[in-house]
Amino acid sequence: MVSDMKVVPVLMSGGAGTRLWPASRSDRPKQFLPLVDDRTMVRATLDRLGGLAAASPLVVANAAHAELVRAELATAGYDEDRVILEPFGRNTAPAAAVAALELMKGGADPLMLLLPADHVIDDVPAFHEAAEHACALAAAGNLVTFGIVPTNPETGYGYIRAGEPIDDAAATVAEFVEKPDLATAERYLTSGEYFWNSGMFVFRCSDYLAALEEFAPEMKKACETTMDHSRRERGVHLDEDSFSGTPADSIDYAVMENTNRAVVIPLDAGWSDVGSWTALWEIARRDEAGNVLIGDVTATGTTNSYVRADGRLVTVAGVDNIVVVDTPDALLVTTLDKAQLVKNIVERLKDEGRPEATGSE
Amino acid sequence: MVSDMKVVPVLMSGGAGTRLWPASRSDRPKQFLPLVDDRTMVRATLDRLGGLAAASPLVVANAAHAELVRAELATAGYDEDRVILEPFGRNTAPAAAVAALELMKGGADPLMLLLPADHVIDDVPAFHEAAEHACALAAAGNLVTFGIVPTNPETGYGYIRAGEPIDDAAATVAEFVEKPDLATAERYLTSGEYFWNSGMFVFRCSDYLAALEEFAPEMKKACETTMDHSRRERGVHLDEDSFSGTPADSIDYAVMENTNRAVVIPLDAGWSDVGSWTALWEIARRDEAGNVLIGDVTATGTTNSYVRADGRLVTVAGVDNIVVVDTPDALLVTTLDKAQLVKNIVERLKDEGRPEATGSE
Numbered sequence: 199m200v201s202d203m204k205v206v207p208v209l210m211s212g213g214a215g216t217r218l219w220p221a222s223r224s225d226r227p228k229q230f231l232p233l234v235d236d237r238t239m240v241r242a243t244l245d246r247l248g249g250l251a252a253a254s255p256l257v258v259a260n261a262a263h264a265e266l267v268r269a270e271l272a273t274a275g276y277d278e279d280r281v282i283l284e285p286f287g288r289n290t291a292p293a294a295a296v297a298a299l300e301l302m303k304g305g306a307d308p309l310m311l312l313l314p315a316d317h318v319i320d321d322v323p324a325f326h327e328a329a330e331h332a333c334a335l336a337a338a339g340n341l342v343t344f345g346i347v348p349t350n351p352e353t354g355y356g357y358i359r360a361g362e363p364i365d366d367a368a369a370t371v372a373e374f375v376e377k378p379d380l381a382t383a384e385r386y387l388t389s390g391e392y393f394w395n396s397g398m399f400v401f402r403c404s405d406y407l408a409a410l411e412e413f414a415p416e417m418k419k420a421c422e423t424t425m426d427h428s429r430r431e432r433g434v435h436l437d438e439d440s441f442s443g444t445p446a447d448s449i450d451y452a453v454m455e456n457t458n459r460a461v462v463i464p465l466d467a468g469w470s471d472v473g474s475w476t477a478l479w480e481i482a483r484r485d486e487a488g489n490v491l492i493g494d495v496t497a498t499g500t501t502n503s504y505v506r507a508d509g510r511l512v513t514v515a516g517v518d519n520i521v522v523v524d525t526p527d528a529l530l531v532t533t534l535d536k537a538q539l540v541k542n543i544v545e546r547l548k549d550e551g552r553p554e555a556t557g558s559e
Numbered sequence: 560m561v562s563d564m565k566v567v568p569v570l571m572s573g574g575a576g577t578r579l580w581p582a583s584r585s586d587r588p589k590q591f592l593p594l595v596d597d598r599t600m601v602r603a604t605l606d607r608l609g610g611l612a613a614a615s616p617l618v619v620a621n622a623a624h625a626e627l628v629r630a631e632l633a634t635a636g637y638d639e640d641r642v643i644l645e646p647f648g649r650n651t652a653p654a655a656a657v658a659a660l661e662l663m664k665g666g667a668d669p670l671m672l673l674l675p676a677d678h679v680i681d682d683v684p685a686f687h688e689a690a691e692h693a694c695a696l697a698a699a700g701n702l703v704t705f706g707i708v709p710t711n712p713e714t715g716y717g718y719i720r721a722g723e724p725i726d727d728a729a730a731t732v733a734e735f736v737e738k739p740d741l742a743t744a745e746r747y748l749t750s751g752e753y754f755w756n757s758g759m760f761v762f763r764c765s766d767y768l769a770a771l772e773e774f775a776p777e778m779k780k781a782c783e784t785t786m787d788h789s790r791r792e793r794g795v796h797l798d799e800d801s802f803s804g805t806p807a808d809s810i811d812y813a814v815m816e817n818t819n820r821a822v823v824i825p826l827d828a829g830w831s832d833v834g835s836w837t838a839l840w841e842i843a844r845r846d847e848a849g850n851v852l853i854g855d856v857t858a859t860g861t862t863n864s865y866v867r868a869d870g871r872l873v874t875v876a877g878v879d880n881i882v883v884v885d886t887p888d889a890l891l892v893t894t895l896d897k898a899q900l901v902k903n904i905v906e907r908l909k910d911e912g913r914p915e916a917t918g919s920e
Contacts, residue, residue: 220874496908498900511889511915513581513904516897520878522890528872529885531892536877539859543874547857554872 203308204253205333205400208297209243211259211267211315212287216544217474217537220528221506224556229316230266233478239316240267244274246319250326253308256300257315258282258293261435268432281433285441290397291452292444295410295421298403300434309336310406312399312449318481320468328367328465332400335368340461341409342400343371343454345393347466351383354473354538356395356450358462371460374450393464397471399449406453413456420444475521475537479504493524502534528554564669565614566694566761569658570604572620572628572676573648577905578835578898581889582867585917590677591627594839600677601628605635607680611687614669617661618676619643619654622796629793642794646802651758652813653805656771656782659764661795670697671767673760673810679842681829689728689826693761696729701822702770703761704732704815706754708827712744715834715899717756717811719823732821735811754825758832760810767814774817781805836882836891836898840865854885863895889915 215228222228229239237245240257247255254277259267261283272278282296294312301308311329319325332342345358354377361372374395378386386392410418420443427437454460470481482490482504491497493507498515505514505522512524521537523530532539547555576589583589590600598606601618608616615638620628622644633639643657655673662669672690680686693703706719715738722733735756739747747753771779781804788798815821831842843851843865852858854868859876866875866883873885882898884891893900908916 220872496904498904498907499897505892507890510887511581511908511913513889513891513908515891515893515900515904517881517892517894520881520892522892524890526871528874529868529883529890530874530876531866531878531881531883532876533878536860539876543857543859543876546859547872547874552872 203306204251205309205311205329206253206301207247207250207255207311207313208294208301209240209255209257209259209313209315210290210293211240211257211263212284212290212293213314213316214287215316217541218472218478219540219544220525220530220554221508221523225262226266227263227316228472230263230270233472234318234481238270239318239472240270241274243313243315243317244270244276246322246325249322250329252311254280256280256282256297256310258284258297259315260284260287264433279432283433283435285436285438288441288444288446290449291410291414291447292417292421292441294399294401294406294449295418296425296434296436298401298406299421299425302403302407307402307404309333309400309402312401314397314471316472317396317398318468318470318472319465320481322467324467325465328463328467329400331367332463335364335461335463336400336402336405339402339405339459341405341454341457341459342368342461342463343450344396344398344465345462346396346469347464348387348392348394351380351387352394353377353380353383355471357383357386357392358395360391360393360462360464364461368461368463371454371462374455393462394469395450396465396469397449398465399454405459409453409457409459414445414447414452417445417447417452475504475523475532475540476534479521479534504534564667565612566670566672566690567614567662568608568611568616568672568674569655569662570601570616570618570620570674570676571651571654572601572618572624573645573651573654574675574677575648576677578902579833579839580901580905581886581891581915582869582884586623587627588624588677589833591624591631594833595679595842599631600679600833601631602635604674604676604678605631605637607683607686610683611690613672615641617641617643617658617671619645619658620676621645621648625794640793644794644796646797646799649802649805649807651810652771652775652808653778653782653802655760655762655767655810656779657786657795657797659762659767660782660786663764663768668763668765670694670761670763673758673762675758675832677833678757678759679829679831679833680826681842682827685828686826689824689828690761692728693824696725696822696824697761697763697766700763700766700820702766702815702818702820703729703822703824704811705757705759705826706823707757707830708825709748709753709755712741712748713755714738714741714744716832718744718747718753719756721752721754721823721825725822729822729824732815732823735816754823755830756811757826757830758810759826760815766820770814770818770820775806775808775813778806778808778813836865836884836893836901837895840882840895865895 215222268278360369424440488502503520576583629639720733721730785801849863864881
């Protein structure tokens with residue numbers, strides 16, 4: 199039977215955001231930075247809920263970011279103590295499990311709309327429409343994922359192949375496929391059957407936990423034990439010992455690839471996971487020379503470049519296809535084509551014990 | 560009649576060095592920076608005199624740099640008050656004139672070896688040999704310039720065409736020619752008759768002043784008036800009013816192109832005028848990837864680049880042919896090919912009244 203209870207948005211704020219170093223650091227990863235506009239990405243994600251028939255959001259975040267999250271909730275007008283704080287990340291499946299357990303306290307069983315806290319969605323009405331459709335399907339017992347309508351043969355994402363149509367704007371999931379090579383991605387793009395795996399979902403809490411019981415019982419048990427042992431003080435502080443017994447896994451691997459109740463709803467709404475400086479360049483408003491110049495930047499003879507100043511004068515001259523990100527204690531210079539190397543750089547700096555890899559000045 | 564008096568090195572330190580911004584600023588231009596090794600270029604120029612039969616050097620510099628110059632002279636073991644301080648630059652011909660007038664005080668008439676304070680010469684014995692040869696020819700009444708044996712078809716320098724041989728290693732000057740186009744520069748290079756105009760000279764003081772009297776009498780008179788009105792206190796402080804009456808001109812234009820006593824001595828000694836970041840990259844020791852990485856730099860997949868950190872971590876990834884120069888208050892990113900744009904950038908910043916154009920933090 200379908201409940202009248204409003205869907206509960208659950209923001210998953212576990213990402214470390216190393217691909218946007220040096221702006222993004224462990225102590226303030228990308229979801230807490232105003233990278234796309236003057237709002238943090240958490241705030242933009244919260245603002246995007248306005249107009250949706252939704253309950254007050256719940257945020258699952260790293261305990262180190264508790265005050266950052268509370269400040270975002272408070273300034274967005276939400277309950278700042280509606281947080282679940284992880285001692286460490288265990289990927290999305292356990293995060294969704296503790297959220298479901300929390301939301302079922304006292305016998306409730308709402309739908310939850312699971313949203314990464316660091317994505318961009320430009321077309322909010324389209325997002326709301328898809329979310330409402332997803333809620334209707336989830337209320338009927340489906341495990342719903344959103345499939346982003348691809349705009350280019352992207353090789354950096356996993357894909358979802360749609361199966362049998364359920365209605366005008368939903369289908370069963372035929373299969374999840376790993377990141378393809380370029381030729382395969384081009385085939386996916388033209389087929390119209392494939393969607394980017396967005397990492398956004400709508401589930402009824404009990405349906406998700408039942409699927410976990412079936413496909414990842416150890417995880418479900420560890421999450422239940424964790425919730426039993428967790429401290430409550432301005433939110434839920436997950437018990438470190440119990441939570442360390444949870445396997446780390448994604449919702450896709452733990453549940454979606456195994457269940458026969460998976461449904462995909464196409465979403466064509468200007469989505470980006472903002473997974474690199476190149477992605478930020480792509481979604482930003484560029485000037486006539488193709489540049490995105492942020493802060494105190496002087497550009498001469500410069501084209502198709504992303505340049506971000508942060509306090510000091512940054513001058514670029516005669517360059518093309520360049521990424522420059524300046525921060526008080528670290529500077530990055532790379533190209534739009536090679537911006538994915540940033541992750542390797544951060545790994546290397548961590549190995550070297552460099553403070554710039556993790557903290558900010 | 561040839562005097563036994565030792566040649567007096569005269570360092571000309573008037574350059575603003577804007578092409579090496581942001582490291583070089585008006586208040587500390589490139590000759591006062593350790594750009595090539597751990598010594599400033601003034602210090603390297605002074606050190607290069609060691610072993611030459613020369614008197615204590617005299618430095619002509621901007622008054623704003625008086626203390627910088629004195630410190631260089633003192634730490635190099637020379638008389639720190641042997642300076643002529645200009646209220647503003649008037650190019651090299653007036654600088655050489657006031658130096659000649661100063662050196663002729665009390666009836667002396669030594670040779671002077673005029674040296675820009677911001678050049679590099681790697682092969683010191685070759686430089687000494689050429690300088691001694693120049694002194695012998697200048698003692699005989701010639702106005703001697705050094706012509707750098709070209710190593711590439713450089714289009715950024717003026718050239719000197721050698722005329723009739725005087726001896727094994729000197730010739731009359733047939734003509735001075737302006738910066739050529741590439742085809743012309745290639746012809747110059749293969750001809751063997753052309754040399755780069757180095758801006759280094761040896762003159763007997765009275766011969767230089769006599770030539771000025773003949774070709775630039777107004778300049779000579781203004782410089783004489785200036786010296787008469789200048790204040791002496793730990794060196795000569797040129798009188799601002801009188802010096803403002805001096806036309807600004809180079810030694811080449813004012814004298815060398817007009818006299819029939821001009822002689823050129825070829826110099827093949829690893830010379831560079833260090834006129835751009837590209838020049839610094841060229842003369843530096845490069846690693847196997849062709850990079851020059853100075854300071855706290857992390858490079859990944861980077862080739863043929865010049866990267867200079869100054870206090871903060873600088874990371875470069877996947878770039879080729881790039882120049883990155885970081886300072887506490889300004890950053891430059893350009894390419895080796897476009898580094899000459901730096902001069903334009905500084906002009907633009909000056910026009911905008913930016914403090915970073917002139918001073919340093």
